Amino acid sequence: MEHCMEQRIRLGVPGDLETLFGIERDNMRALVNKHMPGRWSDWLCRVQIAERLDQNRVWVLEGKQGTIGYYYIGVRPGEPACVYLDSIQVVTGQQGRGKGTRLMAHFLDEAKRSGFSEAVLEVFPENPAIRLYDRFGFRVVEKTGRAITMRKELGRR
Numbered sequence: 001m002e003h004c005m006e007q008r009i010r011l012g013v014p015g016d017l018e019t020l021f022g023i024e025r026d027n028m029r030a031l032v033n034k035h036m037p038g039r040w041s042d043w044l045c046r047v048q049i050a051e052r053l054d055q056n057r058v059w060v061l062e063g064k065q066g067t068i069g070y071y072y073i074g075v076r077p078g079e080p081a082c083v084y085l086d087s088i089q090v091v092t093g094q095q096g097r098g099k100g101t102r103l104m105a106h107f108l109d110e111a112k113r114s115g116f117s118e119a120v121l122e123v124f125p126e127n128p129a130i131r132l133y134d135r136f137g138f139r140v141v142e143k144t145g146r147a148i149t150m151r152k153e154l155g156r157r
């Protein structure tokens with residue numbers, strides 16, 4: 001088993017595109033098509049990841065064997081002080097072993113360091129990821145037909 005000291009979180013680079021796309025597709029295609037039939041697009045997914053990589057908005061968790069997971073952030077229109085957790089993903093075979101927890105802790109630290117006062121995310125109902133978000137103090141603020149919005153105050157450091 002790989003020791004966590006042998007893993008690091010770094011900014012994503014354009015060369016990460018295909019790896020991140022593969023992880024996102026494996027994790028999300030079925031879920032997106034279940035909640036929004038026909039909406040998944042390989043092309044759009046690639047374009048979105050490439051854009052986020054270009055804008056230095058992606059953080060990648062990697063170990064000796066390669067990429068383990070990643071997240072990317074954004075800011076929604078009209079909410080400049082609120083960081084948006086755009087996506088968080090861990091490779092299928094490595095889920096449930098604390099990698100997402102490591103990424104979430106990094107996300108919140110970086111967000112505070114960057115001066116954001118709040119964090120927001122969206123998740124499909126029934127996604128077990130809700131448990132992870134809840135554990136980090138995110139609370140449900142809105143439920144629409146196909147998504148749940150969760151928020152967390154970041155406070156001061």
Ligand SMILES: CC(C)(COP(=O)(O)OP(=O)(O)OC[C@H]1O[C@@H](n2cnc3c(N)ncnc32)[C@H](O)[C@@H]1OP(=O)(O)O)[C@@H](O)C(=O)NCCC(=O)NCCS
Binds near residue numbers: 088
């Ligand atoms: C959500 C995700 C990033 C969490 O990463 P992880 O490494 O599995 O999470 P951890 O092991 O650190 O923490 C596990 C916690 O997340 C929850 N969890 C969410 N999805 C899980 C999964 N597929 N397998 C195991 N636990 C999962 C567990 O309930 C657990 O909560 P607990 O520790 O309070 O019991 C990861 O499971 C994943 O990539 N899932 C598929 C993609 C996805 O749904 N992303 C979120 C989109 S909004």
